[in-house]
Each structure stands twice: as C-alpha cells, then as structure tokens.
Amino acid sequence: MARVSLLLLPVLLSVTQARIHRLFLRNETRFVVHLNTFGYFVNGTLEVKLVSLQLPAEGSTDSSTVGFSLARSRVNGVLSYTAEDTETCTLLKSKSDDTLILFTIDPHTRSVEVKSFNEKDSTLTGYKEKTQGKEAGKGEAGKGEAGKGEAGKGEAGKDEAGKGEAGKDEAGKDAGKEVKEKSVETEVVSVTGKEMYGLKLALIKFKENSYNFTFNITIGAEDQGLYNLNFHNCRNMRPGVLSPYSLNVEIVEKNPAGFLSAAEIPLPRLYISMAAMFLTAAVVWTYTLLKHRYSVFKIHWLMAALAYTKTISLVFHSINYHFINKEGHPIEGWAVMYYITHLLKGALLFITLALIGTGFAFVKYILSDKEKKIFMIVIPLQVLANVAYIIIEETEEASSEYALWREILFLVDLICCGAILFPVVWSIRHLQEASTTDGKAAINLEKLKLFRHYYVMIVCYIYFTRIIAILLKVTVPFQWQWCQEFLIEVSTLVFFVLTGFKFRPASNNPYLQLPQDEEDLEMDEVVTESGALEGISKVKKTSNGRERQRDPAL
Numbered sequence: 001m002a003r004v005s006l007l008l009l010p011v012l013l014s015v016t017q018a019r020i021h022r023l024f025l026r027n028e029t030r031f032v033v034h035l036n037t038f039g040y041f042v043n044g045t046l047e048v049k050l051v052s053l054q055l056p057a058e059g060s061t062d063s064s065t066v067g068f069s070l071a072r073s074r075v076n077g078v079l080s081y082t083a084e085d086t087e088t089c090t091l092l093k094s095k096s097d098d099t100l101i102l103f104t105i106d107p108h109t110r111s112v113e114v115k116s117f118n119e120k121d122s123t124l125t126g127y128k129e130k131t132q133g134k135e136a137g138k139g140e141a142g143k144g145e146a147g148k149g150e151a152g153k154g155e156a157g158k159d160e161a162g163k164g165e166a167g168k169d170e171a172g173k174d175a176g177k178e179v180k181e182k183s184v185e186t187e188v189v190s191v192t193g194k195e196m197y198g199l200k201l202a203l204i205k206f207k208e209n210s211y212n213f214t215f216n217i218t219i220g221a222e223d224q225g226l227y228n229l230n231f232h233n234c235r236n237m238r239p240g241v242l243s244p245y246s247l248n249v250e251i252v253e254k255n256p257a258g259f260l261s262a263a264e265i266p267l268p269r270l271y272i273s274m275a276a277m278f279l280t281a282a283v284v285w286t287y288t289l290l291k292h293r294y295s296v297f298k299i300h301w302l303m304a305a306l307a308y309t310k311t312i313s314l315v316f317h318s319i320n321y322h323f324i325n326k327e328g329h330p331i332e333g334w335a336v337m338y339y340i341t342h343l344l345k346g347a348l349l350f351i352t353l354a355l356i357g358t359g360f361a362f363v364k365y366i367l368s369d370k371e372k373k374i375f376m377i378v379i380p381l382q383v384l385a386n387v388a389y390i391i392i393e394e395t396e397e398a399s400s401e402y403a404l405w406r407e408i409l410f411l412v413d414l415i416c417c418g419a420i421l422f423p424v425v426w427s428i429r430h431l432q433e434a435s436t437t438d439g440k441a442a443i444n445l446e447k448l449k450l451f452r453h454y455y456v457m458i459v460c461y462i463y464f465t466r467i468i469a470i471l472l473k474v475t476v477p478f479q480w481q482w483c484q485e486f487l488i489e490v491s492t493l494v495f496f497v498l499t500g501f502k503f504r505p506a507s508n509n510p511y512l513q514l515p516q517d518e519e520d521l522e523m524d525e526v527v528t529e530s531g532a533l534e535g536i537s538k539v540k541k542t543s544n545g546r547e548r549q550r551d552p553a554l
Contacts, residue, residue, distance in 0.1 A: 019259035020328040021251040023396050027244045031236035032090070035229040035398045037073070038253040039262030039478045040219040046070070046229070047216045047252040054210045054246040055107060065234040066245075067091050067112070070217065072099035072225045073478075089234035093117070099223060101196065103215065110203045112213050116196040121220030126201040127213065128189040192220075226262070226478035231398075258325035263481035268325065270482065271318035274489040275311050281493065282307035285500050295505035299355055303503070306348040307496060313341035314489075339390050346386045350378050350416055353458065356503060357423035359451075371423055378419045385412040417462045424455045450502060457498055464491040 021036060040046070048068065055066065069090050091104050096117035101124075104113045114124065186202045203213050229251065235243045257265055285304055289296050316338035323331045358371045367375070388409035395402050431448040465488045473484040 019253050019261075019324060021249075021253075021396060023247070023249050023251070023398050025247045025398065028233075028247060029236055029242055029244050030400070031233055033231040033247070033398045035231055035249070035396075036251060036253065037226065037228050037261075037397070039226045039255075039264075039481070040253075041224050041255050041257075041262050041479070042219065042221045044219045044224065044255040044262075045216065045253075046219075046227070047214075048229070049214045049250040050212045050248075051250060052210050052212055052246070052248040053105070056209065056243055056245070065089065065091065065232075066107075067102060067104040067232055069103070069228075069230045069232060070101045071096075071228050071230070072223070073228050089232065089237060090230070091232050091234055099225070101217070103201075105203060105211065105213075107203070107205075107209075107211060110205060110211075112201040112203050112215075114196050114199040114201065116194065119193060119196060120222040121193055122223045123190060123192045123218045123220070124196050124199070124215060125188065125190045125218075126199075126215040127186040128200065129202045130185050130187055224262075226481075252328070254328075259328040260321065260325040262479045264321065265325070266482045267485060268318045268321040270486055270489070271314045271321065274493065275314035275318065277493055278307060278311040278314060278496070281497055281500070282311060288500075288504060292505040297505070299352070300503070300505055302348070302352055302355070303500060306345070306352050309341060309345045309348055310492070310496075313338065313345045316341055339393075342389070343383070343386045346382050347379065350382045350420060351375070353420045354378060354423055356454070356499065357420060357427060357458075359427050371426070374419055374422055378416055381412050381416050381419075385409055385416060388412065414466070417466065421455070421458060424451060424458065427451050428455065454499070454502060457495060457502075461491060461495040464488075 019038075023035065025033070038046070053066070091102055093100070093102070093115075098117075099119050100117045101119055102113075102115040104115070106113065111129065112126075189199070189201075191199055201213055201215060203211050205211050231247060231249070233243060233245055235241055253259070253261070255262060255265065260267070282304060285307060289300050289304065316334060319334045320330050320338045323329075323334060354371075354374060358367060385408075388405045391405045392402065392409060395405070428448060428451045431445075431451060469484045469487045469491075472487060473481050476483055
C-alpha cells in the first residue's frame with residue numbers, strides 16, 4: 001500500500017497549482033461550491049477569471065441565481081458554513097452583518113451585478129459595459145467604423161477581410177464576431193468601498209450558454225482578514241430542481257510578501273527552526289546511545305531514526321512552503337521529497353509508540369497475538385491517513401473529493417491514536433497482576449508507575465495536537481492561526497524528549513531491568529546492575545521453561 005501511495009505522488013501533484021488555483025468542474029449540481037479560504041493583509045489581491053461558465057438553456061435558468069460571493073469570516077473557513085447557507089440564497093441577500101461582496105451573474109442582460117455590504121476601503125477592478133448613449137453611437141458608427149470592413153467592401157471589395165477583422169479577438173466565426181462587439185463595448189473600471197454597490201460588470205457570451213468575466217480586488221487596511229470565496233447556483237436549492245452546470249475558473253491569491261495566506265507566512269521559518277530543535281534532540285539521543293551502548297536495544301535506534309526522519313520532513317516542509325510563497329505553486333521535486341518523508345515519519349511514529357507501549361525489548365522480546373493485531377490494524381490505517389493527507393494537500397477545496405478525504409483523514413487519525421493506547425493499557429494491567437503474584441512487587445510497582453506516566457503522556461499528546469490545536473486555530477485572529485502548527489510541533493518535541501528520557505538506556509532505569517516470559521508475560525530475570533536492587537531473586541529456566549534453581553543469595 002505504501003508503494004502504491006508513492007507511485008500516486010506525481011499524479012496528485014498535477015491536480016492543483018497551490019495558491020494559483022485552476023479548477024474545472026463538469027456537470028456539477030452542488031448549489032454552493034467553496035472555492036477557497038485565504039487570509040489577506042493590506043494590499044493583498046484576489047484575481048478571479050471565470051474562463052467558462054456553461055449553464056442550461058437560458059429559458060430554464062432564472063436570473064439572479066448564479067454568481068460568486070466573497071465573505072470575510074470571523075473564524076476559520078471550516079466554521080463559515082451556517083444553517084443560513086442551506087436555507088436562503090446568499091446572492092439574494094439585501095443586508096449582512098459581515099463584510100460581504102456578491103457578484104450575481106444574469107445571462108439574460110449579459111451583466112454581473114455587484115453588491116457590497118460593510119465593505120470599507122477595498123478596490124474592485126473589472127470590465128464594465130459602456131453607457132447606453134455610447135453604445136447607440138457605437139452601433140451607428142459601427143457601420144462606419146466597421147466601415148473599415150464595410151467601406152472596404154465598396155472600395156476594394158474586401159468582404160472577407162472585413163469579417164476576418166471582426167473575428168480577430170476570438171477563434172470561431174460567429175462567436176468571434178460577438179466577442180469583438182463585446183470587447184469594443186467594455187472599458188476598465190475601478191471603484192472603492194461603497195461605490196461597488198450596484199456596479200454592473202460585463203458578462204461575455206462566447207458560445208451557446210457559455211459565459212466569462214474577470215474581476216480583481218485589492219484589500220484595504222480596514223478590510224484585511226480571512227475571506228471565503230464561494231460559487232453559488234441557488235436554483236439547485238429548490239426541492240426537485242437539478243440544474244447541472246460546468247465551471248472553469250482561475251484564481252490567483254496573493255499578499256505583498258508572496259503567495260502564502262496570512263496565517264501561512266511564518267510557516268517556512270517555523271518549520272526550519274523546529275527542524276533545528278529536533279536535530280539537536282536527535283544528536284543528543286544518539287550520543288546517549290553511544291555512551292550506554294551495552295544497555296541499548298534495537299528500539300532505541302528506531303527512536304533515533306524517528307527523530308532524524310522528523311527533522312528531514314520538517315526541512316522539506318519548510319522548503320516546500322518557501323517555493324509556494326515565491327512561485328505560487330510547489331516545486332515538484334521538493335514536494336515529493338516532503339511527502340515521502342512525511343509518510344515514513346507517520347509510519348515510524350505509530351510503530352515506535354506501539355512497541356514502547358507493549359514493553360517490547362524493554363521488558364519482553366515477543367508480541368502477543370492481540371498486540372500483533374494492533375500492528376496489523378494501525379500500520380495500514382496510518383498509511384491510509386498519510387495518503388489522505390497528501391490528497392487533501394494536492395486537491396482543490398472546491399473538488400467534491402476534498403471533503404470526503406478530509407473526513408477520512410480525521411476519522412482514521414483518531415482510530416490510530418486510540419489504538420496505540422490499548423498496548424499501554426494491557427501492559428499496565430499485566431504489571432498490576434504481576435506485582436501481587438510473583439514476589440517482585442517493588443520493581444513491578446515502579447514499572448507500573450512509569451507505564452502510567454507514559455499513558456498520560458500519550459493522552460496529553462493526542463489531546464494537544466488533535467483538539468487544543470484545532471480550538472486554538474478557530475479562536476485566534478486570522479494572522480495568528482499559524483500558532484496551531486507551532487503548538488503541534490512543540491507538543492511533539494516535548495513528547496519525544498520525555499519519551500526518550502523515560503526510556504533512556506541507563507543501568508538504573510526500571511524499564512530496562514526485567515525481561516518477561518515469552519509465553520505468559522511473567523517476569524523471569526532481574527538485571528541487578530544497580531546496588532539498590534541487590535538480593536532480588538534471579539530465576540533460571542530450563543529448555544522446557546520451568547524453574548531450575550534459585551539464587552543461593554536467598
């Protein structure tokens with residue numbers, strides 16, 4: 001499964017162009033399509049180019065039911081969908097408590113009506129139809145101006161050349177003539193603040209039931225914030241009505257510092273800084289392993305591999321965001337390297353946590369059947385979770401698959417986190433039973449205490465990285481939402497350091513003093529490297545597993 005996911009990476013990378021979005025939906029029936037969420041600072045820009053909108057026949061399409069909305073969100077875009085969105089058409093709003101700009105497409109009048117609510121100092125630029133008087137003059141002069149074609153007809157008899165001139169702007173014969181007329185009748189218009197309300201932009205019909213138009217918004221100082229861009233086809237909100245449409249749109253979102261959203265701008269520096277911290281922890285851990293090499297188990301080197309893999313993953317993550325900020329899209333090679341290391345890091349993390357939780361290598365050298373089943377469940381699910389993460393990263397938010405894979409990621413991640421708690425609980429239960437039956441209560445109770453600490457550590461790690469981090473993101477101002485990633489990375493670093501400290505290879509570490517029986521998980525030997533444990537019984541085993549003799553010291 002992991003091999004298949006690696007083969008899918010180049011395909012996934014071609015789906016989207018990161019902050020330069022190119023979306024194509026065919027035969028779509030959703031009444032609202034969430035195109036994107038982006039945080040804008042002052043002078044941030046949004047450019048939307050509707051390349052093609054194909055609607056059903058005009059006779060079956062009501063006016064004022066299709067268009068775009070740009071709404072400032074109080075919190076993260078995930079919580080921007082309210083019950084109101086499913087009951088009333090956003091494009092028909094007459095008032096709004098939040099900053100909201102509507103672009104209502106009317107195919108009948110070939111226009112796009114703009115409505116703005118609570119918008120203060122942002123600037124809208126688009127193409128507007130010229131006034132009716134000018135249009136009439138243009139219509140009359142059309143023959144005189146097209147007289148370059150018409151008059152040319154009388155003078156030089158160049159009928160075909162005149163038609164060729166009229167169709168120069170677009171490929172196609174009839175459509176080319178129509179677009180030429182529209183291009184002549186439009187002019188660039190730029191309005192600010194309340195002047196947007198009531199403005200009508202030109203809607204170009206370039207072939208049967210297909211339209212396009214373009215607008216650009218520059219965010220002002222009082223309007224900066226987190227914005228949601230949506231496309232609406234409110235006709236499909238009506239019971240029993242299904243009006244399929246096709247949408248081809250290009251979106252370019254940018255801040256003065258680059259193509260990253262306001263909350264993402266600090267991420268390249270954050271990831272490279274955390275990579276340095278994880279590298280420091282990995283080097284210290286490696287030095288500890290080399291210093292106490294006689295007390296080192298293979299799982300200690302697995303923990304070192306996890307720390308180094310996490311470091312490399314963060315480095316590639318930082319580089320990936322750097323190029324997205326600079327170019328507007330990831331560089332494919334760096335993105336692939338990041339996703340590969342992300343897959344390895346995720347698999348190593350859950351394998352290591354589960355092995356430590358079972359006490360493997362520290363207190364026993366074999367896994368029970370139920371512990372093996374945990375690994376058979378967790379490892380494939382973790383691979384699935386990482387594949388879902390990659391698909392989410394490389395898929396447009398407007399795609400219908402995006403929401404599905406996001407739910408899969410959330411559900412699978414919670415299952416994996418819950419599953420790794422079972423081995424710890426089983427180890428705690430076994431130690432509780434062993435502490436009252438095998439005569440080694442002192443060591444078993446000490447081990448029991450440490451396993452309880454480890455259980456609490458895992459629960460806190462899951463709680464901070466899965467719950468607190470999400471709550472933090474939806475409560476802080478939009479420009480501070482990067483604190484979610486900061487909390488996750490710091491929590492992970494603290495968890496790694498505490499786990500390493502608990503399981504450090506040292507002679508006085510209670511975890512490393514007592515291997516257990518391979519069959520019934522009972523203790524069979526005490527490693528008494530510490531003077532405090534002298535006098536504890538040491539049990540020898542024959543080939544059939546029975547006790548052969550006791551230490552003469554007793």
